[in-house]
Amino acid sequence: MSVKRVLSGIQPTSDSFHLGNYLGAVKQWVDLQDGHDAFYCIVDLHALTGEIEPKLLRARTLSSAAQLLALGISPQKSTLFVQSQVPQHNQLGWLMECMAGFGEASRMTQFKDKSAKGGADSARVGLFTYPMLQAADILLYQADLVPVGEDQRQHIELTRDLAGRFNTRFGQTFTIPDNYILKTAAKIQDLQDPTSKMSKSSGSVAGVLELMDTPESNAKKIKSAATDAGREVIFDEKEKPGISNLLTIHSALSGQSIASIEKDFEGKGYGDFKTAVAEVVVEYFRPIRSMALELLNDEKHLLDLLHAGAHKAREVAATTLATAYENLGIVK
Ligand code: TRP
DSSP states (O other): OOOEEEEEEEOOOSSSOBHHHIIIIIHHHHHHTTTEEEEEEEOHHHHTTSOOOHHHHHHHHHHHHHHHHHTTOOTTTSEEEEGGGOTHHHHHHHHHHHHSOHHHHHTOHHHHHHHHHHOTTTOOHHHHHHHHHHHHHHHTTTOSEEEEOGGGHHHHHHHHHHHHHHHHHHOSOOOOOEEEEOOOOSOOBOSSSTTSBOOTTTSOGGGOOBTTSOHHHHHHHHHTOOOOSSSOOOOBTTTBHHHHHHHHHHHHHHOOOHHHHHHHTTTOOHHHHHHHHHHHHHHHHHHHHHHHHHHHHOHHHHHHHHHHHHHHHHHHHHHHHHHHHHHHTOOO
16 A cells, blocks of 8 residues: 555644644644655635735745744655645636535535624635635645644535545546544643633633744743642642643643653642743743744745745646546646
8 A cells, every 4th residue: 555645734824833733733744744645735825815914924924834844844754835836726726616515615614603703794705715725725635634623624524525526427536535633632721711722813812832932931921821729730620720731731842741740749839830831841942943933034945945845746736637627528
């Protein structure tokens, strides 16, 4: 059996990844590079379905690339590229729009949630057709596995349905990807509100640990994290959600077991513990942040890496698109 093809995508919608993004997705992408043929895509066209700020889009696309590289996505092992640099995404996206039913697309919960939030008048057509572009992202590469979070399950299901429909009606064209929902590695919660998930859209700035933030700022966030009644450092999600979250963070980054961290802090208070957690986080992020900043400082080199990735991606994408066109009867 040949190596499995992996494809995933991330939107360049913020200046920095946060600890939850890293542990929940990017770290697993890094692991999947070994033993798989991985394609990772910065989906800038999908980001246009939200607020469009040209300066920010550009900066965030480059910054996402720099962070992925600094976190261990290797251009030797995988193909890292920017979606808009591979025009076949738009081309196959249209074909997918012509396969999908209006009712089927209307049932996408992410569309329903996002369009409800801004009011029906502010929702744009691109938000509605977003899942068909995502299906194209995946099917162009004949991906076997699509590592994504639970919130993307429905989009992957739709992709499978569209691929199956196309294959049945027009002949074998696309690999039907498996569902591959990322395991919830460690549950990372907001530092200020440890009962909800660490997230930039819902959380407070002070509750989110950002990779590109300064070490001082991240240390300060940890030192002012919400703690719980009592003074013992023990893992108890119900009674001590704040301390439990800090234990999870420490353990995920230091590799030390929670039990052994608890032991180290027996008889010590929350203050000492927070100092230690801050140190673990700051030292873990420090080299990653400086490498990302270094990459951003040499934009030409960073763009060269991305162009090389796009070149490799286009070769695969063009082959798939040509087959799809041919099977549809499109004249060459
Ligand atoms: N919709 C995905 C998200 O919001 C991003 C995405 C776009 C994606 N295209 C993809 C993920 C293709 C996996 C595969 O997280």
